[in-house]
Amino acid sequence: MTICNACRYCEGLCAVFPAMERRRTFSDGSLEYLANLCHSCGACYYACQYAPPHEFAINVPKVFAELRAESYARSAWPQVLAPLFRKNGLVITLAAAIAAAFFIGGFGAVHDAETLFAVHTGPGAFYRLMPHDVMVTLFGGVFLFATVAIALSIRTFWNTTGGGSVTLTDVLNAGQVAATLRYLDGNRGGCMNEDDQPNDRRRFYHHCTFYGFLLCFASTSLATILHNGLGWHAPYAWYNPVVLLGVFGGIGLLVGPVGLLRAKRRRDLNVVDAQARGMEVGFLVMLLLTSASGLLLLVLRTTSAMGVLLAFHLGVVFALFLTFPYGKFVHGFYRYAALARFAHESKLPISGTSDG
Ligand code: SF4
Numbered sequence: 001m002t003i004c005n006a007c008r009y010c011e012g013l014c015a016v017f018p019a020m021e022r023r024r025t026f027s028d029g030s031l032e033y034l035a036n037l038c039h040s041c042g043a044c045y046y047a048c049q050y051a052p053p054h055e056f057a058i059n060v061p062k063v064f065a066e067l068r069a070e071s072y073a074r075s076a077w078p079q080v081l082a083p084l085f086r087k088n089g090l091v092i093t094l095a096a097a098i099a100a101a102f103f104i105g106g107f108g109a110v111h112d113a114e115t116l117f118a119v120h121t122g123p124g125a126f127y128r129l130m131p132h133d134v135m136v137t138l139f140g141g142v143f144l145f146a147t148v149a150i151a152l153s154i155r156t157f158w159n160t161t162g163g164g165s166v167t168l169t170d171v172l173n174a175g176q177v178a179a180t181l182r183y184l185d186g187n188r189g190g191c192m193n194e195d196d197q198p199n200d201r202r203r204f205y206h207h208c209t210f211y212g213f214l215l216c217f218a219s220t221s222l223a224t225i226l227h228n229g230l231g232w233h234a235p236y237a238w239y240n241p242v243v244l245l246g247v248f249g250g251i252g253l254l255v256g257p258v259g260l261l262r263a264k265r266r267r268d269l270n271v272v273d274a275q276a277r278g279m280e281v282g283f284l285v286m287l288l289l290t291s292a293s294g295l296l297l298l299v300l301r302t303t304s305a306m307g308v309l310l311a312f313h314l315g316v317v318f319a320l321f322l323t324f325p326y327g328k329f330v331h332g333f334y335r336y337a338a339l340a341r342f343a344h345e346s347k348l349p350i351s352g353t354s355d356g
Pocket residue numbers: 003004005007008009010011044045047048049050051058060
């Protein structure tokens with residue numbers, strides 16, 4: 001960073017370099033902030049005259065990717081679970097397998113084969129296999145845990161990177177930048193790949209994943225409102241907004257993770273953190289399993305396969321929620337916090353910048 005600060009050749013590429021230029025020294029907190037501001041487009045590596053084989057060996061995207069992974073573990077709550085980040089691919093696989101087995105085994109233990117493989121239709125069909133109250137208790141509990149764990153982690157990250165407060169305008173500005181992934185294009189039309197050419201594929205597939213996830217979340221939230229507010233019980237007709245939101249979200253969560261997995265294979269290994277690969281691939285595969293099992297359940301919900309498919313889908317979703325605070329999912333929150341800080345700092349005179 002000290003070399004970059006003297007060079008400043010990359011200052012137009014993204015938010016990292018203007019934020020860096022506000023600092024003369026770089027504490028651990030400052031570096032964590034800058035690392036999470038970086039979107040890993042790779043542009044500064046290809047632009048750099050001091051990149052390897054130059055003796056300075058400057059490689060901003062790689063160093064920041066490693067720092068980001070460290071910052072997730074350092075801020076994790078509770079700290080005793082921080083090591084999960086290091087073996088994340090394995091953790092996610094085990095959690096998914098155990099949760100799916102638990103739900104399928106549970107369904108098998110509670111119901112006889114005749115009920116499990118019967119055709120259940122009409123309002124409340126799902127709840128004949130798993131009572132609504134049990135579903136709410138299990139998923140409400142794991143959702144609450146994930147929310148608290150992530151909120152406390154972000155609080156630690158915020159304090160580590162300088163603390164202080166931001167305005168609503170800063171938060172909204174950060175939201176606009178995050179929603180469009182403005183800094184994922186390196187100011188050159190996309191991320192750099194192994195063929196040394198920028199393209200926008202990663203941004204497109206990231207949008208599919210992110211907005212697909214939001215639509216699925218909206219679908220689940222609306223279903224909760226319909227169930228508790230109006231007494232309308234799932235499964236719903238295909239034209240119900242709950243189903244439509246779920247279908248479009250599910251398709252986004254299929255297309256996005258598949259595209260990101262393919263884009264990952266084409267990335268230049270020089271600019272990524274090889275240690276984080278398990279975490280990234282594990283998360284994308286979990287999203288893929290969630291959407292694929294959900295869409296399959298929708299298609300086959302009036303057949304005798306519904307019971308096993310429902311158990312599998314619930315198991316995968318449960319594992320996904322459980323591992324949310326200790327995997328790639330948290331990157332969105334850390335980056336959003338860094339963008340909000342950047343929006344705030346950008347309005348201040350240089351001397352007003354906090355150095356966490
Ligand atoms: S990455 Fe290289 S070219 Fe860019 S500012 Fe740093 S030293 Fe200069």
